[in-house]
Amino acid sequence: MAIGEFELIDRYFRPLVGSRREVVLGIGDDAALLAVPSGMQLVAALDTLVEGKHFPVGSPAHSIGHRALAVNLSDLAAMGAEPAWYLLALTLPAIEDSFVAELARGMQELAARFDMSLVGGDTTAGPLSLSVQASGFVRPGEALLRSGASPGDLLFVSGSLGEAAAGLQLEMGNVGGLIGDGGSSAALLRQRFLYPTPRVALGKALRGLASACIDVSDGLVADAGKLAASSGCAIRIETQQLSISAALEAVLGTERALQLLLSGGDDYELCFTLPAARLAELPTRLLGANCPVACIGVVENGSGVTVCTRGKPVDIARSGFDHFRSQG
Numbered sequence: 301m302a303i304g305e306f307e308l309i310d311r312y313f314r315p316l317v318g319s320r321r322e323v324v325l326g327i328g329d330d331a332a333l334l335a336v337p338s339g340m341q342l343v344a345a346l347d348t349l350v351e352g353k354h355f356p357v358g359s360p361a362h363s364i365g366h367r368a369l370a371v372n373l374s375d376l377a378a379m380g381a382e383p384a385w386y387l388l389a390l391t392l393p394a395i396e397d398s399f400v401a402e403l404a405r406g407m408q409e410l411a412a413r414f415d416m417s418l419v420g421g422d423t424t425a426g427p428l429s430l431s432v433q434a435s436g437f438v439r440p441g442e443a444l445l446r447s448g449a450s451p452g453d454l455l456f457v458s459g460s461l462g463e464a465a466a467g468l469q470l471e472m473g474n475v476g477g478l479i480g481d482g483g484s485s486a487a488l489l490r491q492r493f494l495y496p497t498p499r500v501a502l503g504k505a506l507r508g509l510a511s512a513c514i515d516v517s518d519g520l521v522a523d524a525g526k527l528a529a530s531s532g533c534a535i536r537i538e539t540q541q542l543s544i545s546a547a548l549e550a551v552l553g554t555e556r557a558l559q560l561l562l563s564g565g566d567d568y569e570l571c572f573t574l575p576a577a578r579l580a581e582l583p584t585r586l587l588g589a590n591c592p593v594a595c596i597g598v599v600e601n602g603s604g605v606t607v608c609t610r611g612k613p614v615d616i617a618r619s620g621f622d623h624f625r626s627q628g
């Protein structure tokens with residue numbers, strides 16, 4: 301059933317404003333009016349998802365809505381920010397009631413977990429894409445930056461990497477080389493692509509402790525490389541310290557699983573560094589964060605990322621697994 305643009309906004313997006321006290325005026329006027337709590341800094345992020353590039357054509361609308369907000373929450377998490385509100389620029393090929401309803405529900409279910417308000421946006425016709433601009437708060441000086449790592453710091457990563465990248469391949473039907481039919485392991489991997497969990501609690505727990513932080517969206521080696529470059533250091537990752545998820549190994553086998561773990565994208569985990577002298581403080585901080593973290597390497601003098609197995613550098617040339625990255 302087709303409805304008009306204004307009815308669409310009223311029906312599906314206006315209810316997502318919620319009741320945050322910082323939102324003086326949400327959806328309905330020419331712009332939103334927002335109050336940043338005194339003494340806080342505003343942290344702002346924006347990410348766009350385009351159909352056929354960032355998610356497969358025909359993906360479930362509920363997952364598209366979830367991911368559009370999740371990727372932005374992941375950026376706020378990587379800064380250690382407390383999420384507050386977001387805006388949505390939605391480009392739709394056609395106004396299809398049930399599609400928009402599911403998309404809004406996917407966004408709202410995630411937003412509700414962080415008491416986030418949708419405060420405005422724009423709706424236009426065109427190829428399906430979503431741009432979300434998300435904002436949060438952090439106390440001055442407490443934001444986690446990419447640039448704070450020093451030689452000697454330890455490198456950590458949260459969650460299990462590679463699963464989402466494998467899930468994307470399964471979603472796209474690129475199942476060549478699978479071990480068996482995948483079964484429940486394959487279902488778990490698809491879920492990890494469709495419903496990434498932004499590590500907001502972890503980011504907040506690391507404020508004042510982590511020396512640097514980045515979210516892993518383009519693959520561990522690529523994103524660790526950005527952190528290293530921003531910090532003016534080198535990073536060494538030890539493969540024996542990486543734990544390969546049972547589901548990933550069951551579906552892909554050890555070698556391909558390890559390649560995806562190092563270079564697959566769409567994980568939305570946090571990669572952070574910690575001064576070795578403060579290691580003892582980490583377990584207490586993690587109590588409320590509700591996700592596992594593992595020490596996977598060290599920060600060194602120099603530049604770039606080296607991946608080692610028992611101290612020996614391994615070749616992580618991209619060419620061997622470019623087919624995993626066909627969606628860019």
Ligand code: ADP
Pocket residue numbers: 309313326327328329330331332388389390418419420421422423
């Ligand atoms: P204008 O023409 O002044 O930009 P619009 O008609 O585009 O106004 O939008 C009217 C109101 O609806 C604005 O408050 C805008 O922020 C909000 N809005 C439009 N599209 C969306 C959307 N996809 N999600 C949330 N709010 C939206």
Ligand code: MG
Pocket residue numbers: 421422423
């Ligand atoms: Mg507008």
